[in-house]
Amino acid sequence: MEIQTEKRCGCRDPETGKQLGKRCAKLRGRKPHGKWSWRIEVPEELIPLVGRTQLRGSGFATKDAAEQDAEDQLAKVRAGQKHIGTLTVGEYLDQWLESKRRLRPTARRSYESHIRLHLKPWLGQVPLSGLRADHLDKAFRQIEAAGARKSRPTGPATIERVRDTLRNALNDAVKRRLIGFNPVAGVELPEYIRPEVEPWEAHEVGAFLDEAATDRLAAMWELIALHGVRRGEACGAIWPGLDADLSVLTITQQITETGARHGVWPPKTRSGRRKVDLDPMTLGSLLAHRLNQDAEREQAGGVWVNGTLPNQHGKPVELSGLMFTRPDGRYLPPEYVSQRMQTIARRAGLLATIRLPAPARAGHVVVGALQRDRDPIGEWTLYVNREPIGTVTVTAVTRLFGNRHRLDLAEPLAAGGGAGAAADVAVGAELGRGLLSRRRLHDLRHASASIQLQEGIDLALVSKRLGHSSPAITGALYAHLLRPAGQRAALAVANAVPRSRRAATPT
Template identity: 65%
Template sequence: MQIQTERRCGCRDPETGRQLGQRCPRLKNRKPHGKWSWRLEVPDELVPLVGKTQLRGSGFASEEAAKQDAETQLSKVRAGRKHLGTLTTGDYLDQWLAGKRRLRPTTRRSYETHIRIYLRPLLGSVPLAGLDKTHIDAAYRRIEADGANRARAAGPATIARIHATLRAALNDAVRNRRLDFNPAAGVELPEHEASEVEPWDARDVGRFLDEAAKDRLGPMYELMALAGLRRGEACGATWDGLDETAGVLVIRQQIVEYGGTFAVWPPKTKSGRRKVDLDATLLGSLALHRLAQDAERAVAGGSWDNGILSNQHGKPVALSGLIFTKPDGRHLDPQYVSNHMQIIARNVGLCCTISADAPAGALTIDVGRRHVAPERTWTVYRDREPVGQVTVTRCARRRGAGATLTLTGRLGLDLRKGDELGEDLLSRRRLHDLRHSSASIQLDQGIDLTLVSKRLGHSSTTITGTLYAHLLRSTGQRAAETVANAIPRRLQDHAHLTPTTITNEKGRL
């Protein structure tokens, strides 16, 4: 490829108004005038790589500078990098997403949303070759400003996810030799502190599991709470993956839902494909569950079928041997599992729910179905927060499952429909928090972080440590005491350094 250079200027003919270009007489002067440009014809065999038949560059102060730039671009083409030319960031992002063949549908949908709603409108017209930190900073500030006027604002967490999409796309541009460096690498994101995970403690988990034991899916929630399985992993668990002799459950697949469609996929990472050790009590619960499922299968007869779902490649897969199913054998809807967990958790410690508003001073209240005998003193809960107490002396059944409760004295506060009577109700938690509770209990009991990470199927201990760092406080305190006790000291030399003495000495300071 031969490089051709020329010098042109922007001077115009005073009569026609047209640019003189190379005809300008001032170009022959020794004093620099005009700018140098370069061009080269791309060989036919390289046109598919380069994307055009000719490469150009202009605006150089000297012919030497023009030739150097041309040589640089030429070396990039020979090294396998496509000449960017006028390729915009928006077009590149579309090409990048189209070329990502191994993305899960949920990840692809997330990338597509970020590109369509945020990145293409704000950065799409910027040439990829000229994209820099200032463009990206300005785009994120615009997202923040626009988010303030929306019902659902795009806050720091959303911007962090958008940035992750852009950074991944530009990393591929660097790997494919389209860019020398990733301009998103040095962007400073808005400050964002993820809320700390605060799951149920061991006592509350036990209360929930005692209530769940009455339900046909109780063993499923027990498995998630004790072994830390994800919702989709529990839905996709199979009997052939359970080794009762070794006390191990192999996680090979998960049932997921995206965009109203169900699918069966392998775990997201290699570490997600794991063996989970089970205790004897949980194995017993699963054995009883197998007997109950056998009875359901006998009733269903030939209609028993786990169903057919598509895999990560879109191909149909006939499910079989699922541990947890609907009574007719069909696979479970993961969202149903989450919603059903809320019903079970809500019943822990619950007596009844107020079915009609009752003003302060009333002597009776109307309630729905009673879970226990109501004649006693109860705490009144509103949105799971205690707001008062009532004492019930009599319960008169009404039509249906409702009842009218008579109080010992006049009601001391206004009651609203939906308020609850109960004792030590469980705080609201998501189904995924059972997994967090499992991690919390394991760490609190001194189980090594690496082992906890493997049981949870995290890709690295860094993820586990980041998620549950605040739950390691008690473990850290025990470690501090263990280290101190392991070091022999002459205590008589340090007898004056008691906590009380130190406090007093600091106080005098």
Template identity: 60%
Template sequence: MALHGVRRGEVCGATWSGLDDAGSVLTIRQQIVRSGGVLGVWAPKTRSGRRKVDLDGVTLGSLAAHRLRQEDEREAIGDEWDNGILPDDHGNPVQLRDLIFTHPSGRYLFPEYLTKRMQQIARRVGLLGTVRVPAAAGVTTVLVGTRYRPAEGTWTLYRDREPVGAVTVLGATVQGSRSLLHLAEPLPVALAVGDEIGDRLLSRKRLHDLRHGSASILLGEGVDITIVSKRLGHSSTSVTGNLYAHLLRSTGRKAAETVSAAIPRANRSGDRLGTTTYRYSPVGSPPSVSAGHSGVGDDPIPNSASGGGGNRTRVLRHRHRTSPGGACYLFLSPVGHTGKPT
């Protein structure tokens, strides 16, 4: 979900038969979701939700390792391995098969289970412990529940995953399943039950926010909105645009700066970013070229406008600018032309 923006229900309904290792593609064909309070296996949310999602090498490697673990679980269960049965969107029972993500028994995952697991992981990333007894500002000890790492060090105090202060812990005394933290200085703020002590804790967000994060990264990196919309399974690019309009504005500014940097300009005095003069010789002769200056050529060519009765000089100047990538942009205009290049 975090890397590829797949919906929670689509993760639960993903199948090994939909995974093309060689093509690095996962085909989304179904999802396990609740509708009207009833859990079932439905078609994707929209017609465009039935889609192919390109995967990166790291994800493919993780899936391969997961498959080996699942095969071990299946071998241990034997004939009892069963993905389970769920109703489809017409109420007909469907025997689930070939699910990528299951419980060790082989049974399908509830969408809510994924959310719970994410919250458990987020709780343990950077967490020292959760306050179990209220602590007043100025005290030098704090009682926390299960301690997930050594207590010594400087830690941030969190309320609703928002920083409210910091403390330095000298050590801890184990009290059953709890730990009494000994502080180097008085507690700067009062702490309530449920407040947390840790370092760089993950915020408590919805699992669906991982999907939004994937889309935000893609758009922020300049990936075309059409590709992003297809990866997310949106019904149209307008849906994607409405959801991520704030990101598209910054992407638009980036595009404007890119175009501005790529196209050469001439100032009002006529100085250019580099010129090459092309002198056109009479018909049948190759044109002569001189680079690095902007002098007016004097090679005569027949003046067809006067019926060939005279000669006139015609010079085209080649304005060029070489981009860092080596591309060269060409703008040709007749000498004496006063209009700006378009």
């Protein structure tokens, strides 16, 4: 391929207004004028590789510089790299996201948000071929500064996820030989320590399951809390996947949620398609749930149907055999399951919520509806924002208008809910015993992992039960929960090594 160079300028003919280009007389003067450009005609057999019939470059101060750039581009072509011309980072990111056909709905939504809100505004017009680490350093500083001015600042966790999105996109650009290297590798972000997972303790999971025992989805909560099944996997669980003789549930699909749209997809990872061993109590709960579902199906009659959802390819799939449904047989939207879990968790241990401000030294409080099967007479803990601040003793209950009740107290309210300096109690404070701290539905899955690890179950087995793609992911998520196991291992090693002398123990 022959390199052709020429020198042109932007001067215009005063009569026609057209550019003179290489006809300008000043190009032959002694003073620098105009810029050099190069052009290469691509052989027909290389056009599919290069992606165009001609390669061009312009804006060089000297002929040598133009020829050198042309040689560099030729070297990339010979190495199999495409010539991307003026393709910008923004254009490439749009093309890249469109090409990701295996992305799960939640991942696609996250990538789209990162590209639209953070990457394209600061990097969208930069040519992909010229993208360098200094461009990225400046962009991430701008993202950080712009985020700080928002009502909800863009935190370091979000910035790290945005960086990961860009890194994934540019890694694919390298694989496609659009660029020679990934400049994200040279970017340093502010230090960010990922917060440790802090799920409920075993007794708190027990309190939740006790409260959920009368819920029509009680068996689902056991699957999630005890066996670490994902929300979407529980929604997509089917009766043909249950082997009651072996006490095993096979996870084969999940219900996904993207905005207001739902779909039925394979599990999150290849390892997600797995067999989950069940304990006798959970198996019994599932079999009892099936009997209840049979009764609901019989009552619904011909209208019982699980529904139809698109799969990962957009093709409609008629659902059948779902374990957990609405009373009319329709599939459960994942977001409903999350909302339902919050309702149950908030109710666990709760007596009532304060509905009218209680002034300092008041001898009574006005609350909303009282939880069923809980005798209000007795001692209760007063909570503000789910934090205990003291105790009160209820001596009498009077029904007021609507569902409100007056609770008479043995002693007037004071700071902390007991004796001491007086303080008002605001609307929204709660009376209860052992109220659960606020957690997400996904934290039930974390709790299952935590309990398994604390009980000494092997990390590889826990990873398999959770459906993680590798034990490394499980270890990274729950490393802080392995400390007791590490201490047991240290003691076992020390006890296994015979020694006749030991160093003196410091006093």
